[in-house]
Amino acid sequence: MKYYSTKGQAPEASFQEAVFKGLPEDNGLYMPETISHFPSSFFDELDELSLPEIGFRVMREFVDGEIPDEELSRLMEETLSFDIPLEKVRDELYALELFHGPTFAFKDVGARFLARTLSYFSQQSDEKLTVLVATSGDTGSAVAQGFYDVPNIEVVILYPSGKISKFQEQQMTTLGKNITALEVDGVFDDCQRLVKQAFLDNELNKRIKLTSANSINIARMLPQSIYYFHGWAQLHPEERKDVVVSVPSGNYGNLTGGLIAQKMGLPLKHFLACSNVNDTVPKYLETAEYNAKASVPTISNAMDVGDPSNFVRMLDLYSGSHQRMKENITGYSYTDKQTRAAIEKVYDETGYVLDPHGAVGYLGLEAYLKEQAGTGIFLETAHPYKFRETVEEEIEKSLDPVLEFDSKEKKSIAFENDFVAFKEYLLER
Incomplete structure (x- = not known):
């Protein structure tokens, strides 16, 4: 399997090369040269396969022998060591709960696979690898946990100061060892921009071996396809005909995984x-015009992205056609007020507790199903407890704690939004 750049100006890469590079030299994103189409027999037996078995079958198509089957199977068992249940909220409407991993967010799947893949590929070398990641909340904690204490790998996480929840911040700033958190004076897009600039800086890349753990890295994005298969397989056969999936989205790697x-x-x-x-992408779907803009802080902070990286992958899947994309994807956007109201309403009517991101997905699904018949699945991307201040206020009930960090010291470095300073910091490490 070869991987090409969405900009088409960089050499093709193997899976291993694409994982280590993170970004192609032309500042595009890597995409698989071919996307295999499973036979109908695969879907007939899908509900008999375990989650790691589904993961193995899906990722084998993209790894294409670069990781032996026995090793890949082991990697998937380690990656997917937790459940991803499909929970019924009301008739013909389900939540796919992606928050049962160690950091209580969907990004555990991609981050754990990436960490194990990099570890496997680096076993034959003693060269130190520096992983850079920008986060608007959940990515940083998932990457920190996934790479914690992995030999020969240093992780540098950039997050916007004051714009993530306390729980999210504690998850990535209380580990230490090979995990360093930079608290950037800016928004997520500034963090993402610093990371991208680092990958395109020739001097920096000659002196340090860099890779990315954001969904711009193909090994972070592709495993997100797995749970769509698993979620569909948990539906009753009679409900599988017209399945609509609602994806609360920020950088759109999660949605791209579903499209794949x-x-x-x-x-x-x-x-x-x-x-x-x-709402950059919903506006594009509505108008055919892509207008990146500065991100705005919200209570669903993991989606506070004004210029989502994976949009270029979405375009690539549709050969740049807005019309084709619009036929398969409908966009919705919601305010904090609407999000809060959804949390309260769903809890009052069903007893189900939404997090602010899942609430946005629920609202879109509810609106779509009023116009179109079908079975709806929305992705619950984070545990409600991670946003307990918001959630508890709306449901008027205290949530049971899932993990506490109050006894652990926060370790972060305050950092300015400046690439020259960031580059100097990386070179001096």
């Missing part, structure tokens, strides 16, 4: 790209 699953033959009827007021 669909291209692999998973019979999903339609996707919903649901955002908070950072």
